[in-house]
Amino acid sequence: MRLKYADNVIFRNYLKDQAKNMEQIALTIDNKKLTVEKGVTILQAARTIGIEIPTLCYFNLGDLQIENKPGGCRICVVEIEGRKNLAPACVTECATGMVVHTHNIRVLNARRTVLELILSDHPFDCLVCSKSGECELQSLAQKFGIREIHYQGEKSVYRKDTSPAIIRDIDKCIMCRRCEMMCNDFQTCGVLSAINRGFQSVVAPAFEMNLDHSTCTYCGQCVSVCPTGALTEQDHTRSVLNALADPTKTVVVQTAPAVRAALGEAFGLPAGSLVTGKMVAALRQLGFDYVFDTDFAADLTIMEEGSELLDRLTRHLKGDPHVKLPILTSCCPGWVNFFEHHFPEMIDIPSTAKSPQQMFGAVAKTYLADKIGLKRKDLVVVSIMPCLAKKYECTREEFSSDGNPDVDYALSTRELANLIKQANIGFTSLEDENFDDPMGESSGAAVIFGTTGGVIEAAVRTAYELHTGKELPKLDFEELRGLEFVRSATVDFDGLPIRIGIAHGLGNARKLLEEIKAGRSRYHAIEIMACPGGCIGGGGQPYTHGDINILKARQKAIYEEDKRKPLRKSHENPSIQRLYEEFLGTPLGEMSHHLLHTHYFDKTGEVIISE
Amino acid sequence: MSRTENLVSELVEKHGRSRNSLMPILQGIVQEERFLSEEAMIEIARELNLSTADVFGTASFYTFLDTVPRGKNIIRVCKTISCHMKGKDEVIEALEALLKIKVGETTHDRNFTLLTANCLGWCHKGPVMLINDEVYPELTPHKACEILEAYMKAQ
Ligand code: SF4
Ligand code: SF4
Numbered sequence: 121m122r123l124k125y126a127d128n129v130i131f132r133n134y135l136k137d138q139a140k141n142m143e144q145i146a147l148t149i150d151n152k153k154l155t156v157e158k159g160v161t162i163l164q165a166a167r168t169i170g171i172e173i174p175t176l177c178y179f180n181l182g183d184l185q186i187e188n189k190p191g192g193c194r195i196c197v198v199e200i201e202g203r204k205n206l207a208p209a210c211v212t213e214c215a216t217g218m219v220v221h222t223h224n225i226r227v228l229n230a231r232r233t234v235l236e237l238i239l240s241d242h243p244f245d246c247l248v249c250s251k252s253g254e255c256e257l258q259s260l261a262q263k264f265g266i267r268e269i270h271y272q273g274e275k276s277v278y279r280k281d282t283s284p285a286i287i288r289d290i291d292k293c294i295m296c297r298r299c300e301m302m303c304n305d306f307q308t309c310g311v312l313s314a315i316n317r318g319f320q321s322v323v324a325p326a327f328e329m330n331l332d333h334s335t336c337t338y339c340g341q342c343v344s345v346c347p348t349g350a351l352t353e354q355d356h357t358r359s360v361l362n363a364l365a366d367p368t369k370t371v372v373v374q375t376a377p378a379v380r381a382a383l384g385e386a387f388g389l390p391a392g393s394l395v396t397g398k399m400v401a402a403l404r405q406l407g408f409d410y411v412f413d414t415d416f417a418a419d420l421t422i423m424e425e426g427s428e429l430l431d432r433l434t435r436h437l438k439g440d441p442h443v444k445l446p447i448l449t450s451c452c453p454g455w456v457n458f459f460e461h462h463f464p465e466m467i468d469i470p471s472t473a474k475s476p477q478q479m480f481g482a483v484a485k486t487y488l489a490d491k492i493g494l495k496r497k498d499l500v501v502v503s504i505m506p507c508l509a510k511k512y513e514c515t516r517e518e519f520s521s522d523g524n525p526d527v528d529y530a531l532s533t534r535e536l537a538n539l540i541k542q543a544n545i546g547f548t549s550l551e552d553e554n555f556d557d558p559m560g561e562s563s564g565a566a567v568i569f570g571t572t573g574g575v576i577e578a579a580v581r582t583a584y585e586l587h588t589g590k591e592l593p594k595l596d597f598e599e600l601r602g603l604e605f606v607r608s609a610t611v612d613f614d615g616l617p618i619r620i621g622i623a624h625g626l627g628n629a630r631k632l633l634e635e636i637k638a639g640r641s642r643y644h645a646i647e648i649m650a651c652p653g654g655c656i657g658g659g660g661q662p663y664t665h666g667d668i669n670i671l672k673a674r675q676k677a678i679y680e681e682d683k684r685k686p687l688r689k690s691h692e693n694p695s696i697q698r699l700y701e702e703f704l705g706t707p708l709g710e711m712s713h714h715l716l717h718t719h720y721f722d723k724t725g726e727v728i729i730s731e
Numbered sequence: 732m733s734r735t736e737n738l739v740s741e742l743v744e745k746h747g748r749s750r751n752s753l754m755p756i757l758q759g760i761v762q763e764e765r766f767l768s769e770e771a772m773i774e775i776a777r778e779l780n781l782s783t784a785d786v787f788g789t790a791s792f793y794t795f796l797d798t799v800p801r802g803k804n805i806i807r808v809c810k811t812i813s814c815h816m817k818g819k820d821e822v823i824e825a826l827e828a829l830l831k832i833k834v835g836e837t838t839h840d841r842n843f844t845l846l847t848a849n850c851l852g853w854c855h856k857g858p859v860m861l862i863n864d865e866v867y868p869e870l871t872p873h874k875a876c877e878i879l880e881a882y883m884k885a886q
């Protein structure tokens with residue numbers, strides 16, 4: 121097994137930049153002398169000596185090279201001796217001999233004025249705003265002790281845009297344009313742009329259409345980075361509470377792998393705390409009748425997707441010219457939306473396996489309903505997801521039967537945290553509990569679905585053993601792990617080299633897709649996840665406010681949970697084996713085909729053009 | 732290919748496909764079609780490999796790049812402070828009365844659209860209006876109407 125990094129332009133440029141920046145600059149910030157490399161901004165330099173200059177529009181996701189610095193909001197202004205005007209620290213590079221003051225009275229007054237001006241065109245909705253407590257604008261106003269706004273003028277008003285996953289409340293937008301950066305530069309979806317000018321300017325899709333008419337993938341990355349309540353998720357907590365209170369309904373919940381590695385943050389636990397057992401206990405206290413695991417369905421996904429990979433591979437080796445390779449994973453609904461909108465000519469390449477969320481729903485409303493003697497309509501399936509695209513996914517028509525959806529509500533990790541808080545559950549002191557049977561048992565392979573590289577590693581563990589009939593010599597595929605945007609590795613299937621590609625972030629996925637389109641792709645299988653880091657960095661996770669270490673800690677936690685599991689391979693999960701014996705038959709068989717597989721749509725024509 | 736698609740491809744041929752070609756192409760469409768239709772913007776985005784949101788964002792930033800249909804002749808009265816002090820309000824009132832429309836509207840026969848504009852750079856000779864590409868300085872309500880009546884006769 122050998123590791124080969126794909127050409128990663130960003131990474132190469134980064135190295136080049138590093139070499140260029142070796143020149144040293146000496147300067148003084150707040151009476152402290154320091155030396156930095158050439159090209160470093162005052163903001164970055166100040167951080168190295170523990171001075172945190174406040175920012176608002178600025179956003180930086182550490183070594184992932186995701187950065188927004190339009191220099192627009194002017195909160196980070198500092199005084200540089202000898203310069204007439206205050207300078208924005210986020211875009212001003214350090215120069216030799218500079219003397220910088222980050223908190224003298226002139227600077228503080230300027231910041232206060234800027235903040236008051238922003239607030240003068242902002243609704244005073246904090247009491248009822250879903251971002252309250254996590255809002256960067258609100259916390260700045262608190263930090264500066266703003267108690268009164270000295271400026272009064274017109275307030276901009278704009279319609280609210282409500283889609284199945286995301287709500288745009290543009291009156292709360294401060295035009296930092298982080299969302300635009302995420303949507304265009306990182307995800308290359310091109311949905312959002314600054315529209316109009318001056319007081320009328322807003323961030324909106326083309327022709328100011330609503331999100332659900334645009335090519336939005338609902339990846340939720342714009343929501344992840346929005347500093348205010350202008351972009352938030354569609355909240356379903358009330359509907360779930362009502363279902364729980366309805367005596368005629370049996371409510372079943374499933375929890376996605378990445379949730380357990382992040383939920384603790386909402387209760388003050390350090391990033392990377394694994395709270396699987398506490399989460400199960402909390403869900404039970406909330407009144408869910410059965411607490412199951414999406415990981416169970418992830419094992420099922422591997423059975424189907426792994427078999428599909430082997431099937432295509434075998435046919436390819438036999439010389440079948442019609443077989444489509446590489447096979448692309450299909451468990452990320454943001455990614456599915458992306459190729460349906462942007463690469464419709466390739467909709468027959470991804471695996472037809474449904475996502476674990478939808479496999480769970482389909483099995484719960486048939487197999488489980490039967491087992492516990494309930495009618496489909498009396499069973500409510502709730503999923504807890506790190507993701508906003510899942511909210512859209514479960515509304516897709518093909519994932520329902522006679523108008524009854526396989527998954528009724530998808531809540532984000534953040535929404536679950538709110539539910540737990542509302543119910544006065546002392547989360548951190550809960551005793552660990554276990555998932556229920558029969559859809560609660562899972563392998564370590566399923567857990568790593570939560571991070572970039574995990575789905576393909578899980579697939580390799582199963583496909584290797586099914587293909588070779590031998591036991592894997594080692595279970596940890598270090599070469600598939602990490603946070604590099606585009607990674608590749610060759611895995612030796614007992615003499616047969618299987619070339620694997622991995623990308624996270626849709627812009628990075630696009631590079632691999634363009635290769636396939638041009639007939640230059642050398643991979644047999646590619647894993648794609650829409651969010652940075654995979655689901656651990658999903659649009660529904662607790663806000664990281666740009667702290668990359670949080671993502672790293674979550675990733676580490678996921679691999680730890682995998683290591684701890686007695687079972688590490690999907691095909692060894694006894695509950696899965698039983699499900700095939702009792703109900704499904706064989707992977708890719710007729711029943712599986714009907715319940716566990718789907719098809720994709722060309723959505724390019726679906727973008728509605730208003731008249 | 733529709734008329735608009737033809738026009739876009741001619742303009743792309745002429746100005747190229749780089750990001751810098753976006754402005755002249757947008758201007759070329761406005762010149763020919765009096766406004767940027769959604770069809771035109773989608774087509775430009777496709778040709779230049781930009782997002783439609785980006786093209787629309789650019790178009791909506793510039794007052795002179797109209798994104799709604801306009802009349803055959805566009806009248807823009809300067810609304811900035813010098814022209815305001817010299818009586819642009821009276822000029823606008825007179826034009827509104829003559830055309831029987833309000834600022835922002837287009838006459839029923841689609842011959843005239845009445846708009847206001849930010850500073851046209853004629854502060855020393857305000858109030859001023861622009862009809863299509865022609866500048867008319869030092870207006871009075873009476874003079875403005877006379878000028879416009881000449882246009883109306885020419886239709
Ligand atoms: S966006 Fe922030 S500042 Fe604005 S109302 Fe919501 S919490 Fe308050
Ligand atoms: S959800 Fe994703 S695709 Fe949609 S607007 Fe936000 S960043 Fe763009």
Ligand code: SF4
Nearest residue numbers: 293294296297299346
């Ligand atoms: S919607 Fe949010 S992220 Fe986008 S510009 Fe407005 S405040 Fe910034």
